[in-house]
Amino acid sequence: MTIGRDTTQNMAKDTVMENLAQAITAHPDLPMGQAIAIEQAEISFKAGMNYGIWLFAWWKDGVQYVGTSGRTLKEALKEIEDSDAK
DSSP states (O other), X not given: OOOOHHHHHHHHHHHHHHHHHHHHHHOTTSOHHHXXXXXXXXXXXXXXXXXXXXXXXXXXXXXXXXXXXXXXXXXXXXXXXXXXXX
């Protein structure tokens, strides 16, 4: 399969549709527009957290660390992903 413009657009459409479905099922008591706005805010917040942690990461011996506790970037990002799933 080749990845071209059409494939990328279809992948983006699929992602948007999944996000819409997730927003509506996560907030069935809200109007659709408000549910979508909440879901988009949560997605944007998570992306900002990941980006901020990535910016703060530093390298040592080929491994990226975050902070001073010895936590790797990969561990920190996984922790955010896991806390989001709860």
